[in-house]
């Protein structure tokens with residue numbers, strides 16, 4: 001059994017954060033574990049509240065996981081404050097965590113802010129150097145690189161800047177850019193455009209969380225980074241294209257699209 005850990009915030013509406021991650025890892029046949037950084041009160045229309053856990057309790061959760069069922073891969077999502085980021089960094093180093101995917105979550109699909117301004121610089125300094133892959137979307141890439149992205153050439157430029165600064169592979173996700181869903185993977189000094197068709201579906205709550213936990217699942221199984229990202233992109237595309245339509249705002253994906261293609265007798 002391959003094992004993956006998500007370190008992220010809980011989404012009460014089940015489409016993003018910890019819930020999306022656990023569904024995704026489970027759909028990949030991977031044993032999922034969670035270290036919860038915060039509770040959020042949110043639904044498909046927005047986030048109404050955030051309650052961070054204490055540093056001590058976050059570290060206690062990490063100790064419990066890493067001293068028992070050691071994860072083959074780790075995905076990090078929403079971490080809203082400096083102290084929690086430093087605690088995660090300390091514990092990842094202490095336990096020599098493998099296959100670390102960092103999704104630098106800043107703003108929810110609904111537009112709500114999920115990290116403080118001060119915490120962004122700590123994220124860069126304490127967490128990015130530990131990442132085996134960084135997965136910013138275009139607005140996050142702009143913030144991290146410090147340049148505006150108007151064209152695909154800008155996307156390449158900003159992604160290279162981040163790669164050179166932090167020394168880790170970068171996947172710049174194109175879900176917020178242009179008429180396609182092309183993502184840019186920069187790894188080992190080479191550019192790989194991962195082409196994607198854009199589906200005309202407003203229900204994209206949690207696409208980023210789902211992609212990063214699918215990548216972590218694939219890495220836990222031993223796939224190369226490029227293969228892990230390509231497979232994850234296909235999984236997300238199919239979960240969007242399944243056209244589930246829940247909630248009053250931007251609804252969640254169908255993480256279980258594959259299982260629901262099986263007949264009931266197979267599942268039970």
Ligand SMILES: Nc1ncnc2c1ncn2[C@@H]1O[C@H](COP(=O)(O)OP(=O)(O)OP(=O)(O)O)[C@@H](O)[C@H]1O
Pocket residue numbers: 016107108109136137138173174175176181182183196197198199200201204205206207208209211233236237240
């Ligand atoms: N409408 C769409 N059709 C097809 N693929 C999409 C669509 N929207 C996003 N994607 C894909 O989903 C993945 C996540 O990208 P996106 O840019 O949406 O991340 P994100 O902004 O971090 O997500 P979130 O909205 O959850 O914060 C990428 O592989 C992207 O290409």
Ligand SMILES: Cc1ncc(CO)c(N)n1
Pocket residue numbers: 008009010011016017018040077078105107108109114205206207208209
């Ligand atoms: C808890 C949580 N993490 C990440 C996102 C980004 O989609 C969200 N909306 N909620």
